[in-house]
Amino acid sequence: MAKEERDPHTGYLTTGHEWNGIIELNTPVPRIIYFFLGAAFLFSVVYWILMPTWPLGTTYTKGLLDSDQRAYVDNTIKQAALQRADWTARIEKENYADIQKDPRLMEVVRETGRALFGDNCAACHGREAQGGKGFPNLTTQSWLWGGTPDAIAETIRVGINSAHPETRTSQMPAFGHDGMLKSNEIDNVVAFVRSLSNPSTKDLPAAKVAAGKTLFAANCAACHGEDAKGNSEVGAPNLTDPFWIYGGDAQTIETTVWGGRQGHMPTWESRLSALDRKILALYIVGLRKPNP
Ligand code: HEC
């Protein structure tokens, strides 16, 4: 039933096809489509001429612009390696204070340090260096062995109670286990230690705290200091702040004083380069938050 006729509404011819009274219009392809087809074709011709396009067996058409993505990538990688060599040389050579003053270098320290820390230290100290039971929080102002970049780099180099011949030695004696204090004396000294960081604790009888204070001066102050603020010469922690390696509740302090503590931090001298250890020390200094 092909019968071409003009559609009275649009003025276009129909294709002459009709299905149950539905007639197909023979609408022409819009001009704009031809325009874009033409433009795309022209563009591809220009592109063939300028850029590498056609494979020719073992070679290919190179194009007038002589553009080569592979050479570009090679070049960029070379540039980046040069830049890296440049900043590693600077971090290796410059002292801590100068590196800390250079925001560009510190950005490199933060990026590289984060990766190094994640690979080597996070297993014990936590991904954000917040520590956990038995592992110190490295983001506070409270340090066992000192928080200067030098002190931290040294801790990383030799470790604590490690196999390194120059290791830092951390020995909290076992006062109960080794019979240096009787159990009621431990009770008293624990009460005193708890009162230091938490003076408002209600369940601490003043008499116990006072007795503990005397015991502390005689047994603990040599390492932890008269004021119990710690001593970075022997790695003795500050007992007056809210940061604890093992815990600040009565039970945990009692366990610490009874059995002693000898935390173990590996030496990294043979496992990380001097540069990596320097970057880590700077990275850790950068994590410090002011104490609340
Ligand atoms: C096997 C677990 C372990 C790993 C891995 C480890 N540490 Fe430690 N780290 C410790 C322990 C435990 C201590 C605390 C020792 C103590 O109680 O005296 C410590 C202490 C430290 C200290 C001393 C903090 C202070 O207050 O002076 C620094 C700094 C430190 N670690 C940095 C690092 C860095 C950097 C790495 C990665 C290269 C690392 N640690 C990997 C367990 C670990």
Ligand code: HEC
């Ligand atoms: C020979 C030095 C020395 C003496 C004496 C000493 N301590 Fe310590 N103490 C340390 C060291 C070092 C540490 C850290 C141990 C570690 O983490 O490996 C420590 C840790 C502690 C901790 C754990 C703190 C935390 O953050 O969890 C408590 C509590 C403590 N000592 C209380 C005492 C009390 C109370 C006495 C006296 C009865 C005492 N210490 C005597 C060196 C000493």
